[in-house]
Amino acid sequence: MTVPPEELELAAAFPPAERDRWREMVKGVLRRSGAATEDTPLDEIEGLLARESYDGVPIAALYTRDDAPPGRPGLAPYVREVRPDGEGIAGWDVRQRHAHPDPAVTRAAVLADLENGATSIWLRLGDTGMPVAGLAEALRDVLLDLAPVVLDAGERAGEAAEAFLALAAERGNAPDVSGNLGADPLGLAARTGAPGSLDEAAALAVRCVRDFPGLRAVVADGTPYHDAGGSDAEELGAAVAAGVAYLRALTAAGLSVAEAFGQIEFRLAVSADQFSSIAKLRAARRLWARVAEVSGASEGTAARVHAVTSSAMMTRRDPWVNMLRTTIAAFAAGAGGADAVTVQPFDARLGLPDDFARRIARNTQTLLLEESSLARVVDPAGGSWYAESLTEGLAQAAWTWFTEIEKAGGLAAALDSGLVAGRLAATWERRRRDIARRKAPLTGVSEYPNLAEALPEREPAPSAADDGEPRGGLPVVTYARDFEALRDRSDAHAEATGARPRVFLATLGPVAVHTARASFAANLFQAGGIETVAGAPEEFGTSGTPVACICSSDKVYGEQAADAARLLRDAGAVKVWLAGKGTYEGADAGVYAGCDAIEVLETTLHDLGVSE
CATH class of the missing domain: 3.40.50.280 (Cobalamin-binding domain)
Structure with missing residues (x-):
């Protein structure tokens, strides 16, 4: 058998490409458009095409081998995925979200999802979802030792966790149950302004380590910062700050460093900005590996990441375009190495999704996994010099923001002082201006709108603000809101x-x-x-x-x-x-x-x- 060389010289038959020759050709194009003149120096040409992200990360016009840092999959800092080269790829966890207030309806929807491609369930409980008392009914048909269950109960996280643990114990599934209890007191504070209990989250983590070894207790959720209009680095920095706060609380409660790391899962938003979303997930692993390094943690502490398609990018107008947005976002999640992916139904902005919308959301992932075979490639972005450079730049910007939060006393103090809110508001205003000027176009809304469209009707989703009481916390924005x-x-x-x-x-x-x-x-x-x-x-x-x-x-x-x-x-x-x-x-x-x-x-x- 012929063994192929480690590096294939695929361009050997082509003449060598020189950077200055490329610059000369680009200069010719820019001269015709008026962006450059005959006197423009060649070394300034690339700068005319460069731009910056909302995080100040430079986006160059050309990337080369010099922009690709070394690294291999399966090794710290896990930028190139947690799975090593050659490992069999089973794919990511297809996690479907449910928030219907009727437990019987949720039960039927959960069963339909698990029978048709979903591999885990994410339940929204409490004021913005199903009553905690309906948990047993909703999960009646679910084999808890086979299908992971993730809870999201906000202020009722402790109550929901107790109900789920009791159900698992009653069924005799304690050793084999998996998922996450969803304790996220800092995320609760970010969303609602309500003070969460780190001690309660730590106590749940201790119980999981002791009695439910396959279950995690804590989520470090970055989506509240994304939903408030924040940038990728701002979301990452806040999520890492939450993770560090949870590490401190869990180790103070008696867990070892390794056990504490094993109890935390990150939740991050992915959007139709494909490369930025890929880089965000890769940078998240890079950042968490650095935290593990300075914490003295052993190997095997790579960040577990749950990617969720962005709520902020979803539109009420021409909602069918949301199918395209979420497909791109789901691809980015898979290419970025997410461990679990949730695709929001295209009608999420209209109310509770119907069966068709949930089916499309589910099948989007099935197509990527089964037809596109995306998960069979370890770190698909690894060959892109642009992706590598963007990952590193984003990680640096996020680490800078994380250290600023730490200097302010940690995430809880930064939320209380308004530091986080002020930073996110400034970023949102910049993005909002770009949307208003259609520099950040929204298909079907700011571009190519359909005035004759008939929007589908949906049952209203439960809201924590239905009682008329004002809610605190960070604002929730959508990119299309001004046009809509x-x-x-x-x-x-x-x-x-x-x-x-x-x-x-x-x-x-x-x-x-x-x-x-x-x-x-x-x-x-x-x-x-x-x-x-x-x-x-x-x-x-x-x-x-x-x-x-x-x-x-x-x-x-x-x-x-x-x-x-x-x-x-x-x-x-x-x-x-x-x-x-x-x-x-x-x-x-x-x-x-x-x-x-x-x-x-x-x-x-x-x-x-x-x-x-």
Whole structure:
């Protein structure tokens, strides 16, 4: 048998690629776009294409072998997965989430999931899910020694844990039961402002080590920080800070360092930003390995990571696009080496998911595992110099944030002082501006909206705020909320008046000249629920709207824009937009790529008499 070389020279037949030659070719492209000139030095070309993430991690235009740090799968710091090369890959844990308040409905849904691809169950209990008293009914058909169960009960974590442990003991499954009791007092404080008990979490961990060896007790949940608009590094840093606080509490309760590490599972959000999500999971293992190193822990303390598709990225409008978002996120979770993955149903923002939505969420993972064979490759991102560099940069940024939290007295103190909230709020405002300017596009919402869509109806999900009492903790944001609020105003206006708000697109010149900008303007206005009608400026008087937008090329604007604006004003226009950046007599302002679309749409709805 021929043994292949350790390194395949796949590019041996091609001429050598030189960085300066690449820069010269890129410079030629940038010169044509006006971003560079003949005098621009070659060593500045890459900088013209570079950018930074919300964490300040540089995103370069080109990565090479020099950007790939050494490392192998299965070895600390576990960046390249916990599983070593050559190990048989069974795949990750397909973890389906349930939050229906009716235990009988949950019981049927749980059974359907476990019979059709799910390998573990995540139960939301308490005020935002099923009553704790219904736990036994919901799990009546579940073999606890085969299907791991993860609890998420918030303020009722202790009560839910006791109920589950009693059920396991009653069935005689104590030695074989697996899953996680979901104790996360710091995550509770982050979400609700309610003080959680580290002592209670530690006591549960001690019981698990003593009586339920296959069960974990504690979750270090990073999703509250993601859901508040935080960056990847901010989520990671806070999650690691929570993990360190739990390590201290568990060892103080009598567990060894190794036992304490074995009781903690991380929960992190993955989004449609594929590479950032992959890097986040890889960086999480890197960070936790560093904590293990300074704690004097032995081998086998790699972070166990439960990846959940982002709630913040999900939309109410055009919710079917959420299937695509969650597919990308699930792929990133698998490629990033997640131990367990939860795909949220596409209708999660509309209420309780129906059977179809849960089936699609489940089958998304089945496709990745069984048809794409994603889990059969150890560390798929390991060959990407970009992924390696992004992982390291993200880990460094997260560690810096973690140390800042520690200097503030730990995560509990940082939450109480407002340090965490202030940092997340600043990041959210930056992201919010990018969304408003459509630099971070949301398909079906800020781009390519469907004003004729009929949203599916869903049963409302239980909410902790149903009693009318204010809740503390970090805010919960969704990326689409500003655009969706404008769509809601448009819907209310249409229901009250029988017609949607409308803007007239005054097109100048031949179709080939004005189509590009007319299409751009129509797409922008529709993102705010404003329909458009196009025609020559002379047709404005019969359009039934007081707002117009002139659309054509810069050349035509120079010849006709001022006259067109005057014609529109004479016909009763109270606002005249112009599709483009130029300033022309009679036009109030321009709409263009990078403009503040939210501001444009709010102004337009106001001019159209649409109430807030």
